[in-house]
Amino acid sequence: MFWNPDAECKPIEDLKKAQYRSLKTLIMRLYEFNDFYRNKMKAAGVRPDDITCLEDISKLPFMTKSDLRDNYPTKMFSIPTKDVVRYHVSSGTTGKPTLVGYNRHDLDYWTESLARAMTSVGITSDDTVQVSYGYGLFTGGLGLHYGAERIGASVLPSSTGNTERQIELMIDLGVTVIACTPSYLIHMGDVAERMGVDFRRDTCLRKALLGAEPWTEGMRAQIENGLGIDAYDIYGTSELAGPMFTECAERNGLHIWGDIAYIEVVDPETHEVLGPGQRGELVITMLNKETFPLVRYMIKDVTAILDEKCACGRTSPRIERISGRTDDMLIIRGINVFPSQIEHVLLMNPSVNGHYQIIVDRVNSLDVMTLQAEINPEAFSDKMEDVVAIKRRIENDMKKYLNVSVKVELKESGSLPRFEGKARRVTDRRKY
Amino acid sequence: MLKKNIIKQLSIFVNNEPGSLASIALVLKECGINLKAFNIAESSGFGVLRAIADDPEGACRVLRERNIVVKQTDVIAVSVEDQPGGLFRIANIMGDAKINIEYAYAYTGRNGPSIFLRVDDPEAAAAAVKRAGMVCLSQKDI
Ligand SMILES: [Zn+2]
Numbered sequence: 001m002f003w004n005p006d007a008e009c010k011p012i013e014d015l016k017k018a019q020y021r022s023l024k025t026l027i028m029r030l031y032e033f034n035d036f037y038r039n040k041m042k043a044a045g046v047r048p049d050d051i052t053c054l055e056d057i058s059k060l061p062f063m064t065k066s067d068l069r070d071n072y073p074t075k076m077f078s079i080p081t082k083d084v085v086r087y088h089v090s091s092g093t094t095g096k097p098t099l100v101g102y103n104r105h106d107l108d109y110w111t112e113s114l115a116r117a118m119t120s121v122g123i124t125s126d127d128t129v130q131v132s133y134g135y136g137l138f139t140g141g142l143g144l145h146y147g148a149e150r151i152g153a154s155v156l157p158s159s160t161g162n163t164e165r166q167i168e169l170m171i172d173l174g175v176t177v178i179a180c181t182p183s184y185l186i187h188m189g190d191v192a193e194r195m196g197v198d199f200r201r202d203t204c205l206r207k208a209l210l211g212a213e214p215w216t217e218g219m220r221a222q223i224e225n226g227l228g229i230d231a232y233d234i235y236g237t238s239e240l241a242g243p244m245f246t247e248c249a250e251r252n253g254l255h256i257w258g259d260i261a262y263i264e265v266v267d268p269e270t271h272e273v274l275g276p277g278q279r280g281e282l283v284i285t286m287l288n289k290e291t292f293p294l295v296r297y298m299i300k301d302v303t304a305i306l307d308e309k310c311a312c313g314r315t316s317p318r319i320e321r322i323s324g325r326t327d328d329m330l331i332i333r334g335i336n337v338f339p340s341q342i343e344h345v346l347l348m349n350p351s352v353n354g355h356y357q358i359i360v361d362r363v364n365s366l367d368v369m370t371l372q373a374e375i376n377p378e379a380f381s382d383k384m385e386d387v388v389a390i391k392r393r394i395e396n397d398m399k400k401y402l403n404v405s406v407k408v409e410l411k412e413s414g415s416l417p418r419f420e421g422k423a424r425r426v427t428d429r430r431k432y
Numbered sequence: 433m434l435k436k437n438i439i440k441q442l443s444i445f446v447n448n449e450p451g452s453l454a455s456i457a458l459v460l461k462e463c464g465i466n467l468k469a470f471n472i473a474e475s476s477g478f479g480v481l482r483a484i485a486d487d488p489e490g491a492c493r494v495l496r497e498r499n500i501v502v503k504q505t506d507v508i509a510v511s512v513e514d515q516p517g518g519l520f521r522i523a524n525i526m527g528d529a530k531i532n533i534e535y536a537y538a539y540t541g542r543n544g545p546s547i548f549l550r551v552d553d554p555e556a557a558a559a560a561v562k563r564a565g566m567v568c569l570s571q572k573d574i
Contacts, residue, residue, distance in 0.1 A: 375445060375501060382443030382480055382505040382550065383534055384473050391477070409477040412445045414499035 003119035003151065004112070007259050008314045015258045015315055020054045022287040023262065027051050027060070029078075030293050036067075036076035037293045057262065057285065058273050063297045065098065068239065073099045076292045084291060089137040090238045091341060091402055100139075100238050101291040107146070109260050109288050110241035114147025116257060117246035120312065121207060121232045123177055125152030128204075130170055132180035132188075133212065133334070135159045139242025140212055140334070144179040153177070160184070163191045171197070174204045179234070181334040182215040182223065186365035189226050200228040209234045211243055212334040214322060233321055239294055240286055253306040253318030261286055263317060264296070265305050268326045276307040281326050282319065300327045328426060330360060332367045332404050339426055342371065345401045351379035351390040355416045362430040371398070371406045374413045437558035437568040438506045440488035441548065444481040445501035448474065456481065456500060463494040468574050469539035469548060482537070484509075484548065484574060506554045509539075509569040510561050511546045519547055522561070526551065529560035543573055 002008050010018070028048045030037040041047065044061040051059070067076065074081055084101040091097050102110070123129065129148040133140030141159055148155045156173060158166050160180075167188060169175070178185065185208055192199060199205055205227065211234035223231045235254050236244035240261070245254045256263050262285040265274045274280045282301045286294040302324040307317050330337045339358060347354050357372040373394065381387055391408045398406040419425075446452050453472070460467065470483040485491040488504055495502045512518025519536065526533050526549075534550040546569055551557040558568045 377496075377501045377503070380443070380445050380501045380503050382441070382482060382503060384475055384480060387445075387478065387480070388475055409448075410445075411447050411478075412499070412501045415447055 001119055001122065001124070002314075003116040007257070008116060008120075008255075008316065010259075010315055012309075012315050016054055019258055019262055019287065022259070023054065023057060023285070024048070024051055026285075026287060026293075026295070030295070034076065034078045034293055036071060037295070040067075054262075057264070057296065060296050062271065062283065063293070063295055065239075065300075068098045068100075068292075069096050072096055074101065077101060078293065079103055079291055086142075088139045088142075088238050088242065090139075090336060098238065100241075102241070103291050105288070105290050106241065110143060110244060111146045111150050113241070113244040113257055113260055114143060115150040117234070117244070117255070118147055118151055118153075118209070120248040120255065120314065121209070121230075121246060122249055123148070123151065123153060123207060127176045127207075128154040128156060128173055129177040129179065130156040130158050130166070130173075130175045132158050132160060132166060132178055132184060133243075138335075139236075139238045140179075143236075143242035143244075144209070148177075148179075163188055164195060167192050167195060167197055167203075170203050170205065176204050177207045177209070178205060179209040181212050182210040182219050182231070183213060183333065183362070183365050183367060185210060185223055185227070185231075186219070189223075190365055199226075205229050207232065209246060211235055213331040214324070216321075235319075235322065237299060239297060239299070240284060241289075248310065248312040248314060250310055250312050252310060253320050255310070255314050255316045255318050256284075258316040260288060263305060263319065265303065265319075266298075268302075274304075276305045276317075279304040279320075279323070282322075300325050300329065302326060330358070330369075330426065330428070332360065332369050335402075335404050337369075337402055337404055341402055342398070342406075345397050346371070346373060346394065348397065349390070349394055351376055352394070352410075353413055355413075355418070356425060357416050358426045360426070360428045360430055367430065369404060369406050370409060372409045372411050372416060374416055375410045377413060436570045437508055438554055439484065439509050439548070439569070439571050439574065441505045441507045441550070442481075442483045442485055442488055442491055442495070443503045443505045444483065444495065446472070446479040446481050448476070448478050453479075453481070459495065459498050459500065460491075463491070463498075465491045465494065468541060469537065471535075471537035471548075473535070482535075482550075484539070486574075488571075505550060507548050507550050508554050508558050508561070509546045509548050509574065511543060511567040511569055514545065518545070521564075521566070522547060522549065525560050525564045525566070526557060529556065531557050531560065541574055543569065 031048045046059050083103050086102040089097045131144045135141030208231045232247045234243050234246045264283040265280040268281045282299050282303050284297050301322045303319040352373040353376050355374045359370040361368045394408045468484045473480045532552045536549045
């Protein structure tokens, strides 16, 4: 079943022609109207005339997260802010957030992308979809919400938290599809078991769209066998729009709709464009984005392009499941955190000296981050509650600025490892 | 001068890991620091070792050289005939004088049993103890 068969099954040659037309139009428009992008092209010595075929995209400069951060909040926008209809915000790498904006058109292709994706895994207007991603500044909740509404499904916007209530609602409303992080669904399964609820017997759940954090085929098997459902991978980041792309029912890579995005995979070191099947860093160009440019964006996720024809009949290229990051970003319960952000927040506190270690574990299917920090001798007190207050303050700051729950352990100064050259401050003990 | 009634306690930060306390004990031994009395308070993840040493100034210096987090804290030591009843009497004295006791621990030395007290105002506490007819020890009495 297809949501938009003309777009999804367009012959590959026609799709490539359409991609070239979109790219050319996009670059001409950006060169004319977007100061940020014109300056970037000038610095790279490229003009719109240099783009004469789809492959010429490799002449264009890369964009990175720092482009978004440096132009915070709206300096790289192509449209007046009065035409923006939605903002989403994610925390940036060094304290400054990353802000993304959408006009009506941007929201439309985001929703269209998810309508196609949901249809491709067999979700229809007969389904009831529980969206257990966070609603708010994070793109997950609202993105899936409008996607599911567009195909006419009934939407339960349960957001995150209060797992028992979520399970009760799932039973009472006959929820058939859930969208959340894979670790949250495993956690839900554990809580259900304690409540005496059997997913197979007591719920109508049959499918799950799982993403926002890395997971593996092993976790898929655990979820599917444990809960008696089919689980599908979903992918996207706020820079693109939000979660946008999923596997189809064939489960052989994620379809990246060619009329919406153009994908390349490059060597992380040399930035040379790699061929299909070769693993490297994903680079995405959003062909129809109007609010701000996203051209050859280095998303830092590791994958490979699968270009052989999919058995489902869709012609868009696919990417294999994301297998890692080319930077040190951590994903804690679906929230992206960089060690540099943790360091930035930690250094606001004069009671610690700035040496730290991060340890990430998975306890009862949920991520637990422990931050070990050295207490400053001057801040130390013989009174227990003074020292406990230092720990609490750091924990509260992490929650306030980064939206992550961190368990702080204070250490005596000099007890944590020192590094010459590249620091290795993160120990990720999670097994996927 | 009431100053002679103030005793310098060493407050040492201890990582709550197996062997941390042992390694601090080893450093104390290597540096020839003799502890007269001590008490350990623990919370999740860390602890505070509170100790009375012969030469608090010198002990502090050598511990800092070994990168150990240490602080000197003013406490008072009150001589008591028997510890349980003694602590009750002291608590009453402090209560009447509106002085807050942060923590207390007992010790028996060459001058008999006594109780160490960490209070918000040690000098006022020492004066109140004397007014009640009890005896505060000085550093050299320990
Ligand atoms: Zn397919």
